[in-house]
Amino acid sequence: MRKHLFEGLARTPLTERPPEASRTAIEELARALDGAARKRLGRSLSIRAVDAGSCNGCELEMHALSNAFYDVERFGIRFVASPRHADVLLVTGPVTKNMREALKRTYDATPAPKWVVAIGDCAKDGGCFAGSYAVVGGVSEVLPVDLHIPGCPPPPIEILKGLLGLLEGVNSKAGVLPD
């Protein structure tokens, strides 16, 4: 193991330059966030992931955010194990009828201020699963959604851009968009 650790010291880091925050995300969020909440959060976001019925594709790319290339924790963004610790619910999937109750309860267990980010095309409106007897539809059918990150699944860099937009939105002064 020591060998691995020493080798790691000699290598250059894999972590890549941060992407620009998504403009659309920032604009969408400017509407969603009030000034008081922005001040309260500072520069960190605690995220609780909730799979409300996805195919698991979005989860794979959310996992990738923690690898050495994206290293999401350098931005103060971390995934937490309980909704009680969360500022943001990152919700994937078309919401299935069998998950609707659990999703609502997770939201109710999250202390305010809180935001909901819907990830993936089917979290928007049910995607190709819309209309099924077993599917409610997009996340907004069940919870108020503050930001939507499209893709099937969105690549980690797109999720990261959206989350950085969320952070910038949270940190910017009331009503003023960051340059």
Place this chain on the structure above:
Amino acid sequence: MPALIDLILAGERVDNHFPWARAVVAPKMWSFAVEQLVEGHWGLLGLWGEPGVVHMALLDESARDIGVVSLVCPDGRYPSVGRRHPPALRLERAAADLFGLLPQGAPDTRRWLDHGQWGVSYPLGTQRTFSPTASPYHFLPAEGASLHQIPVGPVHAGIIEPGHFRFTASGETVVRLEERLGYAHKGIEGLMAGSDIDSAAKLAGRISGDSTVAYSLAFARAVEAALGVEVPPRAVWLRALMAELERLANHVGDIGAICNDASFSLMHAHCGVLRERVLRASDAAFGHRLMRDRIVPGGVASFLSDEGTTAIWSLIAQIRQRFPALVELYDNTASLQDRTVATGRLRVELARQYRAGGYVGRASGRDFDARRGLAYPPYGELTFDVPLLQEGDVNARVWVRIHEVEQSLSLIEQILRQLPDGPIRIDFAQTGGPYEGMALVEGFRGDILAWLRIGKSGIVERCHLRDPSWFQWPLLEAAIEGNIVADFPLCNKSFNCSYSGHDL
């Protein structure tokens, strides 16, 4: 030992079912088939319903033959398979929920996918609307002094799919685990019925995100079998290339994630880098990190440019350079081995009875791999080993993955060297019908079964896809027994069953 084909010949053979035969059989023959499953002569590949009909797919491993037997049951009642052969139990419960098909004599008649939330009963059979009276689910009892229950899920602590685990523990030791699944049920088979082939192919690629290539391949092969479509050689080889890249990405990811669940995050970090490199090379080669929608009925949707080929060669070189040191690290870290060796042991007999696929089966002595067993193209022209271990613990499931990574690297090299030129997709038209087709494809998790019927107008009338997890989830309940609760994440990750693929 009776041959499967004799059973089919004794029944009423169905026309236009490819590439293997299907027969409508009498109840006596159905029961005979069940006895063969119980005796272990044949394996259960799947059990699914249609209104008034129940189908069962069987595998005769010695004859390398597959067959489907169908029992017509207008009143919705049929002799339970699960009563004699437990691997069928959850499949029967699912068919009961979706079609109202009632297995007679089944020991477990609780609902499985239907949680009382749909607003309808039997959505794919004769629908009945009902007022939602979500009745409590009765977990199987565990009795004894000082037992306590731990309910977990459906929302889990990590970035994980939804499902519920009910542990009964005596102190630290798990006495019984019972799973309750169905939370990710999206009604995919309902959406597929009546849709055109392209829409159904899209849905098939969204059944389980980590196996999107394998599912698209299974669906496409079933369509092509039904309609007699000959796929161009280059497409056949590109499909195998994608399938091996998907296997590689999932296996290196899993190896790291299993170690992470033993709190050894160093492996997780290094394996995460390798996985990311596989996804980036896949993106460079096929235009999508998970290669979603790249396999389509009739061929593939991306050509593979010279730059893509270079990206894959350089990926292989990188993994070949880095991976052996990680294997050595895994093998030489005593504190990690202390967690994985002898933990979550799955007995060889159970793996055989449930016909457990993938690394779960192959770590417990079940020597089956659809790529070799059925040698669907191009695997007949490729050289590879199917790793096999007997120990059945978490460690064995890690080692099977390690060996399969090595095999996939070699397969990718062979494919790149032999990749033929030519068209990558063929248009096909259909005359007549209905036609039925099926396919068995080896995903990273095990064999995926696809069965479908295409009507005269080119519309998918019925499609059933069976994830390998159907025969692995029940075994996790057995493997965890007697282990400590804290080892559950480790055992669970070493199985890495699919929720969405199972719930469908």
